[in-house]
Amino acid sequence: MAEKTTKNLEEVTIRFAGDSGDGMQLTGTQFTNTTAILGNDLSTLPDYPAEIRAPAGTLFGVSGFQIHFGSTEINTPGDQCDVLVAMNPAALKVNLQSLVDGGSIIVNTDGFSDKNLKLAGYASNPLKDGSLQKYQVYEVDITKLTALALQDLNLSSKHVDRSKNFFALGMMYWMYNRPMEPTIDWITKKFKDKPEIMEANLRVLKAGWNYAETTEIFSVRYQVGPARLAPGKYRNITGNQATAWGLMAAAAKAKLDLFLGSYPITPASDILHELSLYKNFGVKTFQAEDEIAGITSAIGASFAGALGVTTTSGPGVALKTEAMGLAVMVELPLVICNIQRGGPSTGLPTKTEQADLLQALYGRNGEAPIPVLAAATPADCFETVFESARLAIKYMTPVMFLSDGYLGNGSEPWLIPDFDKMPDISPKFRTNPEGFLPYLRDEKTLARPWAIPGTPGLEHRIGGLEKQHLTGNVNYEPANHELMVKLRAEKIERIANEIPLAKVDGDEKGDVLVVGWGGTYGAIRSAVMRHRERGNSVSQLHLRYLNPLPKNLGEILYNFKHVLIPELNLGQLLKVLRAKYLVPAVGLNKVQGLPFKAIEIEKKIDEILKG
């Protein structure tokens, strides 16, 4: 057995890349969970094609998974990767530009057939033509080694091929000193009904490990110690799972049944999938015939006394806007989750973007204001969607919760919240017929009473026509309409009285304030931290509440020479803040279907500082 030295690393970024059929998402997820359990801080970025299984070897068929982990604070999936695992030439071609100079490449040599090279558009074999000189290339015939390991099992070649990703995983486990047990357990559970597949995968995983351990090619091995995270119990979680669980937690704390009316759409479908697992929690999931039925059934459920929720992405939101107006008019609780993706139209279904903010704020006919909240990180989806539900119930209003493909599919370690300490957000259903009026509002919140069918003596009727103040009867009188329009607006504005004031991360005054919302949090934080380390007067302010905005936001903005708003759109929050506060804020805008790199924001701040 060969001599091996071990190096310590503070952080490292690895990218697994292969065909959509190669199981790279699974490999990445396994590596992530194991890494999380080791106590590293981490951030991940899955990146897969819109096609299910694009033909093998093609560039558009490449599926990738990047993980950035370390013993330090990790805020992004990593601007560039240090290690690239490429199962074929296409994977190499597509991902090479994201590899740092001097980075390592582990290639499955067998994948480099002339056919595949051609499909990837390589004139010559990069493994031979020296074009990879500036990198450290490890050539491993993963396919052959996998086949060898499975020789005596006489599995179909299809199945043999399917398990080769575990070989790569095994090697990386060895290389970065991760235990195989978590994955071994997972395989054993997952394939308990398919013993031969289970056996195969286990063998190949170990084979990969042993290969790395025994052969000469890998001389060094890396050690990445646990991160100094706040003490407590952690789990790794994706944004979509956190959203599903946040909704369940809200229903539990509200003592309501959770009803999800939804229609599948990338990248939101996983929330529907996740919630449909929890029937024993009384969760009712309804896969409707379309988005309109999704939201209107949820409105019906809320009318009946459930916590109505609908989940979708941009194109689906477009279809729901009429019904959102209805929810505004009938003033019932409703949570609309928009897991944003690249637009316009069908756009880039599997890519991330933040271009639905203005749609969330203004995309309805008439004056129809609703609260809009956005999550900052995958785990933050839990708290933010919980808060969205709380406001929906307390203020009897539809609430838009914004996430995006990057947050929804990305994951990070999550300090598990103390469920008992979470607030009771249960509504008081109206039951007393004495003086009941469907639109008699709460003095403080302006919320109308929630009187559900089945309650004797509260029979009443609601609808989308303008309502008379107090009685809720149909009414077209000029003064009443203006009053109701203002009451509905005022109700939402009053939410600002109870939400936390905006908090600056860094000095309260200074040269540059970087204001962000949603999934840009991590990249902005890294960029701002680097500047502060460099001694620059740069602060960060990240908004969870986009409507209403925190009361103190204006003063804060005025305390800075420059306000920079990085967004994955053409400048939407920018418009909102400029209109409201008349501050000459400037935007940094990227619309590539990809999250920001910290360096992009860091550079922009430099420009501003240079003036």
Place this chain on the structure above:
Amino acid sequence: MAEKTTKNLEEVTIRFAGDSGDGMQLTGTQFTNTTAILGNDLSTLPDYPAEIRAPAGTLFGVSGFQIHFGSTEINTPGDQCDVLVAMNPAALKVNLQSLVDGGSIIVNTDGFSDKNLKLAGYASNPLKDGSLQKYQVYEVDITKLTALALQDLNLSSKHVDRSKNFFALGMMYWMYNRPMEPTIDWITKKFKDKPEIMEANLRVLKAGWNYAETTEIFSVRYQVGPARLAPGKYRNITGNQATAWGLMAAAAKAKLDLFLGSYPITPASDILHELSLYKNFGVKTFQAEDEIAGITSAIGASFAGALGVTTTSGPGVALKTEAMGLAVMVELPLVICNIQRGGPSTGLPTKTEQADLLQALYGRNGEAPIPVLAAATPADCFETVFESARLAIKYMTPVMFLSDGYLGNGSEPWLIPDFDKMPDISPKFRTNPEGFLPYLRDEKTLARPWAIPGTPGLEHRIGGLEKQHLTGNVNYEPANHELMVKLRAEKIERIANEIPLAKVDGDEKGDVLVVGWGGTYGAIRSAVMRHRERGNSVSQLHLRYLNPLPKNLGEILYNFKHVLIPELNLGQLLKVLRAKYLVPAVGLNKVQGLPFKAIEIEKKIDEILKG
């Protein structure tokens, strides 16, 4: 026959009011057309309930029609009316507050039965209890007089009752010196197949005239001379008719077939009705199963080489937003007409409002900019929708045309345009396969070529997924996406290079600039004129182009101490201009389902001037 004196009037406002069954809309329209033919300037405001024929005598069943006409420039239907024709107590109750002190009331005494008084919520009979002292009340038993006139015709009492509105019309014709001929002609045409109805209506009309002429009650008669309008040939036209004709004119000048895909909705339906009359113009109207089919069929028609149009109101627009995004992506010409009504949701279907501007600008998922134009007066709908179609064709883009219930149903005299002088706006269909690329853009306009099915050698495919620059193939590459997002935005921005610069009405610099858009034009103009007559430094700027905005708008705004933006919403254009130009503009906002009164704007300007 009694002595009658004649008084000259510069302008007068009359309101006809009665049950939805009383034919007040018809009476008003007849009076309007006759008045137009006399050469008065005028402006009208129909005001009817959402119910078809609400039960007789009820307050919500009241239907009204107001006409403001004169020998001077008339910009609004009149803040208050000078004469109120009330067919029953409910009509009186509802409309009295809009009558000027000292104004005249002509009541149908027969309508004032105890039952009707009760329905209208009158404790005592206002005709008897002296509560109308400050007005001039003319009591006429119209019902009885009508019956008398028809005695020998033995018509059903229902038909007798139906024609009593012509008695009122006859009286007003006499009172304001209008000829009966136009209405006589109309009746003769309209009822040619129902001779007895024709006869009845004619008799009653004349009976009304004679009654006024011969009896004592009306001692004065009024003369309102023709207005000093620009010379030329005029017709009276409503906004919806002007919109329909503007679209037909555009199709003719574009040498394209007009295709309308639409679903009925108040107050837009009349455009569908009007266009369906002109089959001999080759106009194709398709009443679709819903709004989504309305717009998508129009997109299909545009793809096939027609001028695709869809007409609707707010709730319908909400349903069309996904398809609008598709049109943005496939870059085909399309005109979306939104005849705005009171919102949110179903709201106030028959009332007017301007609250869909932000929806027009931002109500789509992803970055999906489209041009937005708004008409200022009923007749202006013709030119504005024509311009919308011109831009749609030239820039290969969906365009939103904004009108509203007030413009759509309201009417005014219109100087008939010289059709021959209108511009040729015909597109150049691509026919040459040489070097054809579906997304190879015009250097100046950035418009892509319009290559229609049926053209040999240009077979190509478009769709809602992000397109590759030039080829239009599906493409998910980051750089390409950003490029396309920016190209689509830039294309719309470039329209600003050719549209007229914003023109100030009044001084270029000063204390107050009143900026408006859409149907508020008339009221703003009256208010600003009054201030200028009072020597105040107040100017008006009315925007037809809301996206892109005229290039010089910023400079103009900076030239005024105060910028006031009156809108029938909570301040939507206000947001847009503040965000773009960082000007501390203020809004005057009214959301009552009614147009502005000039006085409301005049007062607000006073406040501002007082500071």
Place this chain on the structure above:
Amino acid sequence: MNTLVQEIIEQTAKAEPQKYSAKDFQSDQDVRWCPGCGDYSILAQTQRVMPDLGIPRHKMVFISGIGCSSRFPYYMNTYGFHGIHGRATAIASGVKMARPDLSVWVVTGDGDGLSIGGNHLIHLLRRNLDVKILLFNNQIYGLTKGQYSPTSEKGKITKSTPYGSLDYPFNPAALALGSSATFVARTMDRDPKHMQTILKRAADHKGTAFVEIYQNCNVFNDGAFFQFTEKDTKDESVVFLEHGKPLVFGKERDKGIRLNGFSPEVVSLKDGRYSVNDLLVHNEQDTTLSFILADMTYKPNLPRPIGIFLATLRPVYEMEMERQIAFAKEKRGEGDMKKLLHSGDTWVVQ
């Protein structure tokens, strides 16, 4: 975990049943339909039938879309939801899934239910939630002042079709059957007794009940159904479907429907060639027969079938949903959020 809703349900379960009269189902809102509108009769029959259902008023929900017909819920003294155009069936589905304990009724029109709302309708029918659908078919768009609808006869002259409509009309019964509906019936505004029996049957049906009601719009489409509703023509133009009975009609009950092969034809019972025994006997439970009968609808020289086309049973959607939940709770135990949060791979940082 007991939800607030369950608490309310349990409390009110105790309240002992009330005896109602039709009046108890009249709300305080004044009815705003045109004088003479067929909607009045439908409202009256519904209010008459409700007391017989033995369901507490507060357990009833009427849900509608937009249209004259859709104003219906305002006039019922029950819970009501005047939704948006075409979506009543979807809103109702949400109400029923959330609250199987409620009696859920949908009121819709030929435009609301078959034009913009067609998709939600056919999906509700195939899912078979226990929801009652009353489709007021006046073959016109009333509220928007008279455009043709998906049930208007071809060639209809309306505001939007001055040259006559081009669309072949839907046959609502056939569409419902094609959507695998379990209960499909047709009745008429001007036959109160028949409507009442049909409404009762619909209420008793376990599953989605689709009831098409011919309704006269005397303002924009007056007399559309007079051939079937008025005394002088009714007997010859209508055949009433009665379970287990032969299809006989005519003033003198002297005509019948016979199957020639599988095509229905009118035969005389007078000329001795055919007797009642040769006639088609109605069977509500036979889906194939229901298609044959529904297909008679627009056929010339065949009487218009009125009554119950089909009444079969299939598992009820929301009940199956409840069953799955009960099953899951039994199998995995009542869900515990705290447990869930701590389940799976976790680790502790000191």
Place this chain on the structure above:
Amino acid sequence: MNTLVQEIIEQTAKAEPQKYSAKDFQSDQDVRWCPGCGDYSILAQTQRVMPDLGIPRHKMVFISGIGCSSRFPYYMNTYGFHGIHGRATAIASGVKMARPDLSVWVVTGDGDGLSIGGNHLIHLLRRNLDVKILLFNNQIYGLTKGQYSPTSEKGKITKSTPYGSLDYPFNPAALALGSSATFVARTMDRDPKHMQTILKRAADHKGTAFVEIYQNCNVFNDGAFFQFTEKDTKDESVVFLEHGKPLVFGKERDKGIRLNGFSPEVVSLKDGRYSVNDLLVHNEQDTTLSFILADMTYKPNLPRPIGIFLATLRPVYEMEMERQIAFAKEKRGEGDMKKLLHSGDTWVVQ
């Protein structure tokens, strides 16, 4: 007034007809379906049939919604429009009304066409525009990675229904017939010859042609139709509908479908009790029969009917539209905008 479009139509009308091969209908885009997907076969058959239609390639338009199946137009070297989810039929209606001269094809899936797009589908069918609809039924949502669809069998375990789906599936043929479709057929990805004949018949039909194609999604719903498509089970599980022929099936052609009353039942032709003459004889033009046959679809112990259920004629929507226009022009003369502007009440101001 002659429009620019008419000019193009007239110019190209002169171009003399071309002879095509299947290859001529293959676009330059690489096909992105999963290896083994049934869509490949459907694409191949379509490309094979196109040359026989005698329609120039540039006159053809393929329109789709969203889904794996809806990627189809990208691979056809004709005009194509990849629309938005569920709206292909509506887009196609617009294309066909604007341009009756084009050959318009819709490609949709069981989700695209029957879930979100159900309403536009049934309305297109009743209107009977001359549009060909190919509905790829794989009983699953492929593109979104495997949720159940409106045609999935009840109880189906998918990502969104881990406890099994609750919805009773649509029977697409019955739904189409219930929507008054004029041409309704069913074929299978794995029976290329049959598919080709059906595609040809659909193309020749004057009016809306609805073709349901059983398609295997080997990634998310592998083998859904193997019972009907695979050699060992096909003969016993499928009965092919042929106009004028009795419904015989079975490996030895020893079984048949007989009408018992009006309910189809399987009878043996071996045991001497029944002969071919007792069997149901297919008649494409009989709507009543088409309902009976479609209704066989999910019935246990009845073979699955494959072929043409109905092929009847009804006026074609866009043709009627053209006729109205011609009529109006004849009656009122070619429209003249200038005249119109000056028509009716006008007055002159000096």
